[in-house]
Amino acid sequence: MKKLGISGLATLAALILWAIPSSAAIRGNYVEVRTADVYTGPCFANSEVGVEGRRAILTWTISQGEWQGVNLNGLSVMAVVRAKDNLGDPYHNPYPAKAIVIVDQHANAAQRRALVNFVQTAGGPLVEHIVRVDRAPIKVDFGSGMHHGTVTVVAGNLARIQTRSLCAGDSICGNEELYYPPLTKVAHAMPAYTVEEAFNGAGLGAVWNQKDDRSAYIGTFQL
Numbered sequence: 001m002k003k004l005g006i007s008g009l010a011t012l013a014a015l016i017l018w019a020i021p022s023s024a025a026i027r028g029n030y031v032e033v034r035t036a037d038v039y040t041g042p043c044f045a046n047s048e049v050g051v052e053g054r055r056a057i058l059t060w061t062i063s064q065g066e067w068q069g070v071n072l073n074g075l076s077v078m079a080v081v082r083a084k085d086n087l088g089d090p091y092h093n094p095y096p097a098k099a100i101v102i103v104d105q106h107a108n109a110a111q112r113r114a115l116v117n118f119v120q121t122a123g124g125p126l127v128e129h130i131v132r133v134d135r136a137p138i139k140v141d142f143g144s145g146m147h148h149g150t151v152t153v154v155a156g157n158l159a160r161i162q163t164r165s166l167c168a169g170d171s172i173c174g175n176e177e178l179y180y181p182p183l184t185k186v187a188h189a190m191p192a193y194t195v196e197e198a199f200n201g202a203g204l205g206a207v208w209n210q211k212d213d214r215s216a217y218i219g220t221f222q223l
Contacts, residue, residue, distance in 0.1 A: 026065030026072065026118065027222040029142050030186055031151050032058045033161050033197040034215045035208065036086060038180045054094065055208060056081045056183060057161055057197055059153050060122065060221060061140045070114040076138040077115040078102040078155050079127050082204040087126075088180035099127040100203045102155045105137045122184050122223060132203035134158060142218075149192045151218055162195040163216045182217045189219030 035055045061076045079101055081087070083094035103115045112135070119127055136156030143150030149165025182189050194216045198209040 025223060026062060026067055027187075027220065028060060028062040028064070029140070030058070030060055030182075030184070030189070030217075030219045030221045031140075031142075031153060031161060031163065032056060032183055032217045033163070033194050034087060034180070034183075035197070035210050035213075036088075036180070037214045038088075038191055038217060054083045054086060055199075055204075055206070056083075056087055056126075057159055057199060058123065058126075058184060059138075059140065059161065060119070061142070067114040067118045070110050072107075072111060072114060072118070075104040075107050075111060075115065076140050076153075077104060077119055078138060078153070078159060079119050079123055080159060080199050080201065080204065081123075081126050082206060083126075087183060095125050096129050097126055098204055099123070099130050100199075100201055101127065101130055101133045102136050102138065102158055102201075103133060105135050105156075107135075118223075122221065124184070126183060132201075134201060149190070149218060151192070151216075158199070158201040160196060160198045161216075162197075163192040163218065164195055166191060166193050166214065182219065185221065185223070186217070186219040187222050189217045192216040192218045 057080050059076060059078045062072045064073055079099050081097050081099045083097035085092045085094040087094050101116055101119050103112045107115055116133060136158050139154045141152045151163045153161040194213045196211050200207050
């Protein structure tokens with residue numbers, strides 16, 4: 001587990017702005033929110049094991065690239081996951097999990113198929129069991145400069161994410177660290193504060209609206 005002070009967050013923020021190597025087939029921005037803190041102290045994390053952290057929302061916004069020979073520039077895709085145990089806990093197996101995939105409404109039929117396949121590859125066992133694929137207008141806004149860490153994602157009336165950067169007031173016990181790593185492969189990632197994460201769709205047997213947790217990652221990806 002990697003120790004992280006609040007002062008180090010600015011450095012992490014700069015890392016995800018690094019250029020991604022041109023050899024990547026597909027690249028873009030990534031945001032992930034969980035129903036358990038990822039930047040936290042062990043005592044807080046232990047209290048959530050077996051109780052929280054079974055659900056997650058992951059969003060990929062593709063800035064450039066092709067998948068299966070299909071151009072996906074400018075499209076977004078989201079996976080909403082519900083597992084049987086805390087995601088990221090090394091002592092328990094959270095799988096099998098159920099997943100809903102929400103594809104960008106602007107995607108054509110070929111792009112939709114490519115987006116679903118991309119999510120299956122990027123998400124691995126998280127999205128091995130896709131129980132539903134929905135279409136929705138996905139609007140993603142990644143803040144920059146002094147607003148870095150502020151992200152808003154809206155997928156129609158199905159899902160919503162809002163984050164902000166962590167600040168000194170978010171350190172509760174003084175020994176916070178990056179307790180759980182990101183759920184998928186990312187190029188660079190920094191923890192962020194989840195203002196809101198909500199899912200109101202069908203297929204997972206649950207809806208939720210969770211607020212005010214240190215449970216997000218913001219980063220870049222390349223595959």
